[in-house]
Amino acid sequence: MSPSTSTQATRESSRVALVTCGLFPSLWDDDHPLRDALLAKGVAVDAVRWDDPAADWASYQAVVLRSPWDYVPRRAEFVAWAHSVPGLLNPAAVVEWNTDKRYLHELAEAGAPVTPTTYVSPGETWQPPSGGEWVVKPTISAGSQDTGRYALPSQLELAEAHVARLTSLGRTAMIQPYLSAVDTAGETALLYFADPSSGTLTFSHAARKGPMLTGPDEGKIDPGSEDITARSASPAELETAERVLAAIPERFRDLLYARVDVIPGPDGVPLLVELELTEPSLFLRTSPAAALRLAEAIRTRL
CATH class of the missing domain: 3.30.470.20 (ATP-grasp fold, B domain)
Structure with missing residues (x-):
């Protein structure tokens, strides 16, 4: 077999998992261009839930995180899963660091x-600013979940209640000025x-x-x-x-x-x-060549 034939065979036998969740079993719409670009390059693509017990992660040459957006209530489980997966992109150490906005x-x-940020951990008290508009959210979240915007002092009680609600559940709140x-x-x-x-x-x-x-x-x-x-x-x-x-x-x-x-x-x-x-x-639909660029970046990792 010639080198070129061998390379082509390797590409055609390569398999990539695009990681999603139960909400989007066929991938989030924005990832369809990436799936199609990989297929066009001769790479087999599967959409796989991160928490699918039947998934054979070792059978993939690369496992690419895309839309596992239900992980927030189970972050510890998600991070442990990430550390167990070979070929994960981005790597598990990055996942552990980046899924906590601290x-x-x-x-x-x-x-x-960086936008100025104050953190309030469980057991700590928050000293609210005297005025202005502020954003309150948890350090572990996705898709703007549990996030609110408050004008002080008129909405002070609501803002304080939001911070207290998060910390009472063992979560760390973060407060940033509304830009x-x-x-x-x-x-x-x-x-x-x-x-x-x-x-x-x-x-x-x-x-x-x-x-x-x-x-x-x-x-x-x-x-x-x-x-x-x-x-x-x-x-x-x-x-x-x-x-x-x-x-x-x-x-x-x-x-x-x-x-x-x-x-x-x-x-x-x-x-x-x-x-x-x-x-x-990744907003791939806003740039026609973006999916091809990312697909090529993935292919070189195989």
């Missing part, structure tokens, strides 16, 4: 421009994929996310309710994203993808809201 403190200490620019400029998601030749994260595309928080926490915000459109990233947004990526601890640098979410701060400088390394929507 990672923002580590990034801030490393010099990344009002999201109401006009929106939030920018900057997507980075591993370069097939070097493996380093390279900018792929950007998307605009419209505002979602209109008031106090009223329960789960359903996936797909965001207003997503294509966007050209500004030089300032790209600079902030590069500073964030540079602040990622060295032990977590072997990444397939990253999503950097930024909003202009009071002075107009983009601030990091979240760094998504575990299960972010």
Whole structure:
């Protein structure tokens, strides 16, 4: 068998699992372009629930986290599962670090421009600011679950009750100023994929996310309710994203993808809201070539 024939046979026999959950057994819609791009490259693709007891993870050459969005109440189980899976992308150590938003403190200490954040752990008390608009949410969440926006002092009791509710359940609350620019400029998601030749994260595309928080926490915000459109990233947004990526601890640098979410701060400088390394929507439909770029990055890992 010639080298070229051998390579083609390897590609055609390669199998990739795109990890989802019971809510989306056939994958979240945004991941269909990735599935199709992998199939076009001769890679077999299965959509597999992360908690499927029948899944044979070792049979896959790569296991790519996509939409396992029901993990939040079972994070410890999810992290343990991640450590048990060979070939997981992004790796299990990244999953453990990135699924608790206290990672923002580590990034801030490393010099990344992070939205100012206060953390309130169980047993601690919160000293509310005297005024302004603030966002309260748990450090472990997905899809804006258990997240609310409060105007102080008029909604002080509601904000305090939200923090108390989270901490009484053993969760850590985080409080951030509401960045009002999201109401006009929106939030920018900057997507980075591993370069097939070097493996380093390279900018792929950007998307605009419209505002979602209109008031106090009223329960789960359903996936797909965001207003997503294509966007050209500004030089300032790209600079902030590069500073964030540079602040990622060295032990977590072997990444397939990253999503950097930024909003202009009071002075107009983009601030990091979240760094998504575990299960972010990648907004592949906003950029026609994005799915092909990610599929090629995955194929080089096989």
